[in-house]
Amino acid sequence: MEANLPVRKQKRWNDFKLFLYVLPAIIIIFLFNYLPLWGWSFAFFQYKPGRALLDSQFVGWDNFKVLFGNVVMRNNLFRVLGNTFGIHMLGYLFAPLPMLFAIFLNEVRSTRFKKFVQTMTTLPHFISWVILFSLATSLFGSTGLINILFKEMGAESQVITMLTTDKHVWITQVFLQNWKNLGWSAIIYFAAIAGIDQQLYESAMVDGAGRWRRIWHITIPLLMPTFFVLLVLSIGNFLNTGVDQYLAFGNALNKQYIEVLDLYVYNLGVGSGQISFSVAVGVMKSLVAFVLFYIANTISKRVRGESVF
Amino acid sequence: MTNRSAIYNKNKGTWEDKSFHLVVYLIFGAFTLLCAYPFYYLLIGTLSNTQLVDMGKVILWPVDIHLNNYVEIFKVQNLGTTAFVSVLRTVAGTGTSILATAYMAYFFTKENMWARKFWYRFTVVTMYFSAGLIPGYLNIKMLGLMNNFWVYIIPALISVFNMILVKTSIEAMPAELEESAHLDGAGYMRRFVQIVLPLQKPILATIALFTAVTHWNDFFTTMLYITDTKLYTLQFLLYELLNHIQTASQQIEYESSNQLAANAITPTGIRLTLTAVVTIPILVVYPFIQRFFVQGIMVGAVKG
Numbered sequence: 001m002e003a004n005l006p007v008r009k010q011k012r013w014n015d016f017k018l019f020l021y022v023l024p025a026i027i028i029i030f031l032f033n034y035l036p037l038w039g040w041s042f043a044f045f046q047y048k049p050g051r052a053l054l055d056s057q058f059v060g061w062d063n064f065k066v067l068f069g070n071v072v073m074r075n076n077l078f079r080v081l082g083n084t085f086g087i088h089m090l091g092y093l094f095a096p097l098p099m100l101f102a103i104f105l106n107e108v109r110s111t112r113f114k115k116f117v118q119t120m121t122t123l124p125h126f127i128s129w130v131i132l133f134s135l136a137t138s139l140f141g142s143t144g145l146i147n148i149l150f151k152e153m154g155a156e157s158q159v160i161t162m163l164t165t166d167k168h169v170w171i172t173q174v175f176l177q178n179w180k181n182l183g184w185s186a187i188i189y190f191a192a193i194a195g196i197d198q199q200l201y202e203s204a205m206v207d208g209a210g211r212w213r214r215i216w217h218i219t220i221p222l223l224m225p226t227f228f229v230l231l232v233l234s235i236g237n238f239l240n241t242g243v244d245q246y247l248a249f250g251n252a253l254n255k256q257y258i259e260v261l262d263l264y265v266y267n268l269g270v271g272s273g274q275i276s277f278s279v280a281v282g283v284m285k286s287l288v289a290f291v292l293f294y295i296a297n298t299i300s301k302r303v304r305g306e307s308v309f
Numbered sequence: 310m311t312n313r314s315a316i317y318n319k320n321k322g323t324w325e326d327k328s329f330h331l332v333v334y335l336i337f338g339a340f341t342l343l344c345a346y347p348f349y350y351l352l353i354g355t356l357s358n359t360q361l362v363d364m365g366k367v368i369l370w371p372v373d374i375h376l377n378n379y380v381e382i383f384k385v386q387n388l389g390t391t392a393f394v395s396v397l398r399t400v401a402g403t404g405t406s407i408l409a410t411a412y413m414a415y416f417f418t419k420e421n422m423w424a425r426k427f428w429y430r431f432t433v434v435t436m437y438f439s440a441g442l443i444p445g446y447l448n449i450k451m452l453g454l455m456n457n458f459w460v461y462i463i464p465a466l467i468s469v470f471n472m473i474l475v476k477t478s479i480e481a482m483p484a485e486l487e488e489s490a491h492l493d494g495a496g497y498m499r500r501f502v503q504i505v506l507p508l509q510k511p512i513l514a515t516i517a518l519f520t521a522v523t524h525w526n527d528f529f530t531t532m533l534y535i536t537d538t539k540l541y542t543l544q545f546l547l548y549e550l551l552n553h554i555q556t557a558s559q560q561i562e563y564e565s566s567n568q569l570a571a572n573a574i575t576p577t578g579i580r581l582t583l584t585a586v587v588t589i590p591i592l593v594v595y596p597f598i599q600r601f602f603v604q605g606i607m608v609g610a611v612k613g
Contacts, residue, residue, distance in 0.1 A: 011421075012423075014421070015421045015422060015423045016423045018416055018419050018421065018422035018423065018425075018497070019422055019423040019424065019425075019428070021416050021497060021498075022412075022413060022416040022417065022422070022428070025409060025412060025413035025416075025467055026413075026428055026431070026432065028409070028463070028466050028467050029431070029432050029435060029467060029469075031448075031452065032448070032463075032464045033435035033440070034435075034440075035448055036440035036441070036444040036445050036447070036448035037440045037444065038444070038448075039440060039441065039443060039444025039445070039446075039447045039448060040440070040441070040444060042443065042444070042447070104333055104336075104337075105333075105337060107329070107333065108330065108333055108334075108337075109321075109330070113334070113337075116341070117337050117338075117340075117341050119599055120341045120344050120345045121340065121341055121344045122599075123344060123345070123348065123592075123595060124344055126522050126526075126591050126595060126598065127526070127588060127591060128525075128526035128527075128528065128544055128587075130526075130528055130544055130547050130548045130551065130587075131526075131544075131547070131584055131587060131588050133551060134547060134551055134580060134581075134584040135347040135348075135350075135351065135584065137551065137580075138347075138350065138351075138354070138577075138580070138581060138584075139347060139350065143577070145350070145365055145368065148364070148365030149365060149368075152365070179343065179344065182340075183344065202313070202316055205316045205317070205319065206316060210320070210325075211320065211325075211329065236437075243529060244528075244529060247529070247532075247548075248548065248551075262442075265441065265442050265443075266442055269442055269443045269446075270442075270446075270533070275443055278442070278443050279441060279443045279444065282441030282442060282443060282444070283441065285441070286438055286439055286440070286441055289437075289438070289439070290437055290438045293437040293438075294437070297437075
């Protein structure tokens, strides 16, 4: 039948056939990314678990109003936002580390040392936060190795309570994040350094530039675009932290400071069953995150455009 | 033409060079140790006399090596099933995801697809928004994937980020390869399976490794959607153990034939050994991940 159609129609059918091929994949995308959006309607009802949605009372924007109007809810929201901001801001202090890691490791002459360090330091990236928590408990927990050693040395007062205190929560979590991801994040800078034209270094060395001069005038300026693009993209992710790390390390003792926005949404919804509020917070978060992503993307395109011509 | 090795070696052996290297070796050595030690401790802690481990006597090397912990751990209720679920999910999930992702990527490279730009944007935009936790939960419920093994597989079928990677890789392929097959009368599926797919092995292997690690490490899916203990994954089991969740069905019981023996397993031992069971596969696969990713970059960074 197809062979009888004029050529143009046959081409059109062929083009549409391509769409039909990819349709199953598009359906999957739709089912798991677009379809859940109907769940946003829960934010506009006073939903009680166990009942059907339409049995619940429609309350319009009330849930959103309560989030900001009710003192308790508002304080919780701001606390949680504060935790998220705090941890991210502290994280930004560590942002140059991967770059410096790559730069200085690259200066080492021994390839074996470089490879060994890279191998060992990228390993933590591949374990889960649950495993990390288990390791941390074994070493730093109240009955962990370090505390036992302290007790033996008689330094009873030096007991580390890292995991069960509400002090220093943010910095602890940021340290853990860096332990896990520093080696891995440095990889992209290694790749960038490998892409730098060696002749730049050679002519600099001929002109008498020492190690520090070369790093400051050649390596760092050429790595800056990568650094900024990654930094800007991380702004898009500012509200997102994921739950894994904080579910694993969170407990009643440090909850005050460890409960980030994502964990709060989880606790509200799955923990205490306040579905409507959980969805309301989630909706706001998704919208703000989308805007942040859009801004970050636009900025990063400009930065990349300028440096790559 | 200046002598290159003279340029690069000018600094070699000077005090500046030596002291620089000393400091760098110390700092990087310390951090490397910090990264490696916890895993080392995991290994020696599970292989050593359990009483000594509890007392904190095992620090730098294993003492009284025994394999009892690893024997005892399998008496933990359902460990075999749980391990099987983890492995099955990782293998099946990765395999299907690679195929589905590559499939989608391939067809998106066809520029004459009807409304390609629209559908591509439709797909890529999903990287920038998320419906949220509860909506996701309700959705899975509605689709009938609750408490079902397929919840591990189907939602994870297509990673848009990976799809973009594969699409870029396919587009870098010479068009003539497919052209000649097309002229010989091969249809799209034939060309995809017999020509495109084999040539994409490097990028597919890379994303396969990362997908596999993601599957192996995931515990949140189990936490949200699974209540049947027979569908638990190792990672979730570890999470539960660490949080001492003790409901009737989740209580971890073990039958130890000889509780008083020097190498009887202790609660600490259970925790460490289960952690080891979950971590060792990653340690085993790790060299392969290394080979694909890091080495190539490191070699390129060697100067002179």
